Every structure is written in C-alpha cells, then in structure tokens.
Amino acid sequence: MSERAEIVIVGAGPAGVRAAQTLVAAGLRPIVVDENVRWGGQIYRQPPAGDGFTRTKQALYGFEAAKADAIHRTMAALLPQIDYRPETLVWACDPKRLHTLHGGCEMPVPFTHLIIASGATDRVFPLPGWTLPGVYTLGGAQVALKAQGCAIGEQVVFAGTGPLLYLVAYQYAKAGANVAAVLDTSAFARQAKAMPRMLNQPATLAKGLYYVGWLRAHGVRIEHGVTLDGIEGIEGIEGIEGIEGAAGVSAIRWQRDGRRQTLECSAVGLGFGLRPETQLADLAGCRFVFDDLNQCWLPERDAAGRSSQPGIYLAGDGAGIAGADAAELAGRRAALALLDDLGSVAPTLPEGPGAARIERKLASIQRFRVGIEQAFALPDNPAARWPGDMLVCRCEEIDAQTLRDCVRHDGVTEINRLKALTRVGMGRCQGRMCGEAACHLLAQASGQTLAEVGRLRAQAPIKPIPIAPMLFDQDVAAIPEEARDE
Known part of the structure; x- marks a missing residue:
C-alpha cells in the first residue's frame, strides 16, 4: 500500500x-x-x-x-x-x-x-478606525519585521490581548523600533489568577514573563484591562507626493476605570490571539x-x-x-x-x-x-460597543448597522443566512478577517450564543486567485497582454 x-x-x-x-x-x-x-x-x-x-x-x-x-x-x-x-x-x-x-x-x-x-x-475584532492605513494585524507586523526588515511605523502601539501581543512588542523594541505602548484588554488580575494552570510548562511561562519584564525595564508603557475606543486618522501623509486625501494613523483612544485616554502614534498592531x-x-x-x-x-x-x-x-x-x-x-x-x-x-x-x-x-x-485562554480571554460581548457606521466587512464595505438591520427586519439567526442577505464574508478574505466579528454581532443582536449562530462554510477559492489560469490552461505569461486585461 x-x-x-x-x-x-x-x-x-x-x-x-x-x-x-x-x-x-x-x-x-x-x-x-x-x-x-x-x-x-x-x-x-x-x-x-x-x-x-x-x-x-x-x-x-x-x-x-x-x-x-x-x-x-x-x-x-x-x-x-x-x-x-x-x-x-x-x-x-x-x-x-x-x-x-x-x-x-x-x-x-x-x-x-x-x-x-x-x-x-490573527483573530481580529474591528473598532472605529481599524481600516486606516497604518493598522496591521500582529502577524502582519511580524512579517514586516522578519521578512522585510522594517517596522510598521515610527511610533507603534500594540493593542488587543494574548501572548503574541507581548512577543511582537518585544521583537519590535529589541530591534530598535519605538514602541509607544502595549494596551492589553485583559485585566492583570485575570492573568494572575490563571497563572497556576500554566506552571506545568515553566519554560514557556518564564519566556512570557521575561517579555513583559523586559518591556517594562526598557520604558515601554503597558496597560492592562483597557477598553479600546478607536483609532484616529489624519487626512494626509506627510512626505508622500501625489497622494491627496490619504489617511494614516495619528492616535489610539482607550479607557480604563472610566478614564478616557489618547496616545499619539503612527501605526497600530492589532490582534486578539490566533484563530x-x-x-x-x-x-x-x-x-x-x-x-x-x-x-x-x-x-x-x-x-x-x-x-x-x-x-x-x-x-x-x-x-x-x-x-x-x-x-x-x-x-x-x-x-x-x-x-x-x-x-x-x-x-x-x-x-x-x-x-x-x-x-x-x-x-x-x-x-x-x-x-x-483564561489569562487572555476575549473582551466580553465586543459587538455591543460597535457603532453602526463602523465597517465590519471591509472587502464588501458592510457596516455594523446593515448587519443589525438584517437581523432585526429579516429575523436572521444563522450566519450563512446573514452572509447570503448582506454579502458579509463574500469578499477577498472569504471571511477570514470579518467572519468571526460577524458571528459575534449576530449572536449579540439575536440573543444567541456563538455556537448557536453556526459557522461560515468555506467556499473555493479559499484565497484570492487570478481568473486567467482558470480560463486558460496555460501560463499567464503566455496569454496576450490584452487578454490579461480583459
């Protein structure tokens, strides 16, 4: 055999x-x-x-x-x-x-x-401003550093939760980048309470603690238990000719214990663990x-x-x-x-x-x-705070209010039905970036659990592909240029 x-x-x-x-x-x-x-x-x-x-x-x-x-x-x-x-x-x-x-x-x-x-x-949850140029996933920030030898910005904030949040911040700071802050949505008390469950892998735990300690020792601001309010943008990117009205990151807003704060930055690395x-x-x-x-x-x-x-x-x-x-x-x-x-x-x-x-x-x-997972739990009911005009599906430009209206008016209770009616998850990413957020919003709007709303069924192609190879059984380079354009 x-x-x-x-x-x-x-x-x-x-x-x-x-x-x-x-x-x-x-x-x-x-x-x-x-x-x-x-x-x-x-x-x-x-x-x-x-x-x-x-x-x-x-x-x-x-x-x-x-x-x-x-x-x-x-x-x-x-x-x-x-x-x-x-x-x-x-x-x-x-x-x-x-x-x-x-x-x-x-x-x-x-x-x-x-x-x-x-x-x-990356597991990504949207927030106002998350589609601005200069907002990257944590994995995207890692790729830039490892594969391209560059940082995603001159003054970077890493926000979200999970071990990867601290690892990427450490890697950036160690490489000489300016890390303005690490904003963790998980409370420090939660992380401390989960510590005993992690003692059976002491070497791995020690590395995580080292990253946090190193960042603090080198002056990187670390905030726990924050609620992310949004990312602010600017109307133009200084020094780039020929780009009018382009947007970039200027600051990130968050709150903790009722105190609202704003921190200037030029890029944000965003992620809530991995999926x-x-x-x-x-x-x-x-x-x-x-x-x-x-x-x-x-x-x-x-x-x-x-x-x-x-x-x-x-x-x-x-x-x-x-x-x-x-x-x-x-x-x-x-x-x-x-x-x-x-x-x-x-x-x-x-x-x-x-x-x-x-x-x-x-x-x-x-x-x-x-x-x-207990130490870096996802934010509770994140969709409840999403404003109606915030994009959830950036590929198809579908905002939160469109999804809520579909649930309210059409009685949608299952994620693939929501997809069929609104096109959420039908774009280039095939739901890899927006699918989980759409499920959370549907669960919150319909009063169901995540398990009850179901999962987005995969459809080919699972990642973007050019149409030419599907139409012509030959190398794209052999196709006439005018045919490629068509």
Whole structure:
C-alpha cells in the first residue's frame, strides 16, 4: 500500500516539517506544498534569500532561535527526499485532489492521504478606525519585521490581548523600533489568577514573563484591562507626493476605570490571539464541533490527528491553537498515524518521541493552553460597543448597522443566512478577517450564543486567485497582454 500512496502535506511550518521528516524516515516521499517562498511557517518565517538581509537568527527569533534553526536545517536536509513545492497556493480541495496555483498556472495535486498543517491567522475584532492605513494585524507586523526588515511605523502601539501581543512588542523594541505602548484588554488580575494552570510548562511561562519584564525595564508603557475606543486618522501623509486625501494613523483612544485616554502614534498592531485556518479542512469534508476553549468551530480529530474523513489528518495550529512546540509534536503524531493506517512500520527517530509519549506531551501543553485562554480571554460581548457606521466587512464595505438591520427586519439567526442577505464574508478574505466579528454581532443582536449562530462554510477559492489560469490552461505569461486585461 505504501508504494501506491500519494501523500501530500499542506504547510511547511513546524507541523509540516516534522510530518515530512517522519514519513521520509519510513521510506516515503511526500509532496510538501507551501504558500511561502521559504519553509518555516509564520513563527519561524525566514527572510528572503540573498545578501540584502543580514539579521541573525538570534535577532529574528530570540529565545526560539535554536528551534527555528533546527526546523530550517531539518527541512533543508529533507529537500532531496521530498517533492517540495513552495510559492504554491492551495485554493480548493475535491475528494482525493487539491487544486493549487503556482507561477500563474493551475496544478491539480492528487492524493490518497493528506496532512493539513495550515497554521493560524490573527483573530481580529474591528473598532472605529481599524481600516486606516497604518493598522496591521500582529502577524502582519511580524512579517514586516522578519521578512522585510522594517517596522510598521515610527511610533507603534500594540493593542488587543494574548501572548503574541507581548512577543511582537518585544521583537519590535529589541530591534530598535519605538514602541509607544502595549494596551492589553485583559485585566492583570485575570492573568494572575490563571497563572497556576500554566506552571506545568515553566519554560514557556518564564519566556512570557521575561517579555513583559523586559518591556517594562526598557520604558515601554503597558496597560492592562483597557477598553479600546478607536483609532484616529489624519487626512494626509506627510512626505508622500501625489497622494491627496490619504489617511494614516495619528492616535489610539482607550479607557480604563472610566478614564478616557489618547496616545499619539503612527501605526497600530492589532490582534486578539490566533484563530485556526480551517477552510481547507472544511472543503475536505471534515466534521466540525464548537470548541468552548478557543471560542470557535474546529475540525474534529482524535488524539493521533485523524479527522472524520479517512485518509485526512490534521496537525498544528490549523486544528486548534497550541503553539509551535505542540505543532512539531502533532505533525510527527499525524505522520505516525498515517503510517499505521498504511500498515507501515513506524520509524525510530533519535530526536523524536514515540506516539504514546507525544500524546502525553500534547495533553500537558493543552492544560497549559487552558491557562493561556483564561489569562487572555476575549473582551466580553465586543459587538455591543460597535457603532453602526463602523465597517465590519471591509472587502464588501458592510457596516455594523446593515448587519443589525438584517437581523432585526429579516429575523436572521444563522450566519450563512446573514452572509447570503448582506454579502458579509463574500469578499477577498472569504471571511477570514470579518467572519468571526460577524458571528459575534449576530449572536449579540439575536440573543444567541456563538455556537448557536453556526459557522461560515468555506467556499473555493479559499484565497484570492487570478481568473486567467482558470480560463486558460496555460501560463499567464503566455496569454496576450490584452487578454490579461480583459
């Protein structure tokens, strides 16, 4: 069976790399498809190849430099033994076939077994001014620093909640950027109360505490338990010729204990933790359940990573946020499950634990994650404070009042019905940025829970693609320029 198996791994982050390593050790040659130019995923994102980027791994990844280097070296050693396809976007999934786009060409990728290690994206809640130029997700701010060697602004405020908030602020300040403040919507008392649940991962906890302590020691203002009121803009960007009426960030407004405050800044990094990228699992037919801890719908999987669909396995943050260490373990465990299903003998890897030990380690990390989610809980009923004229879906320019009117006048109680009537979630992002906010608003307006309003069903293409490769079975470069314009 193993000779006939066509194994595809989606994602070359920690989970995907360890899955590939395990399969190669068993004598298999998987296809590894990744959207990025170089392997490593978001957490261990590599800068562009070449001489123009000179920051060391220690500078890029801090405490995680050794882990990043291990992932990078492992994948580099695997390249002769796998079919590695970087810069390849997976945009759809049929039974036993992926649809991918590479170099402007549509390339179907058949599979008998599929490991989805799609990772996570930022969890974003809108607030007035969030569509201004100069407002980035925390992940976007990280990409700018790691992959492009630049900051998102001259005076940056990081706002929201979650461990990533402090990590990105630390990375920026350590790189020499001017971090004006960290505004955490979670109260310090809540974080202190959750501390005992995180003691089973002392090294990880210590790193988080270090980031906070370092920021304070270097004069970065940290405010806990804030309510974000909005981001203010300016009408023009000084120094940019030929741009009239362009907007930028000038300040952020928040309040705490009834005191309203304003802080000048030129950019804002915004995020409320991470959300799993589950669209591909949805298109693959995996069954979903609502997860109270993550406050979102997740694809079902067993302890080994098997989904509800035979031959499809889930690993890493794309199946539930647990961090890079857990992603490595989950990638290895999913590969072992796949080998077991093939009837193959599991390889012995000197640097990797066996299946039973992996599951114990993952269970321990999950207990730690309970503490993390309690410490950095989402704001209570965020949609109640959203003004009617604030955009919720920026792709389709749909404001909060439009959604509320639809609930009030049409009696909408389910998110896909709201989508059909208003087009929320139908734009370029396919609901990745606005879908969760729309669900919160629907739940608040209809008096339901998040679980009761349902989830946005994924539809292909799950990410924007050019139309030309779908119309012409050839390289875009071969299409006449006038046809490309049409």
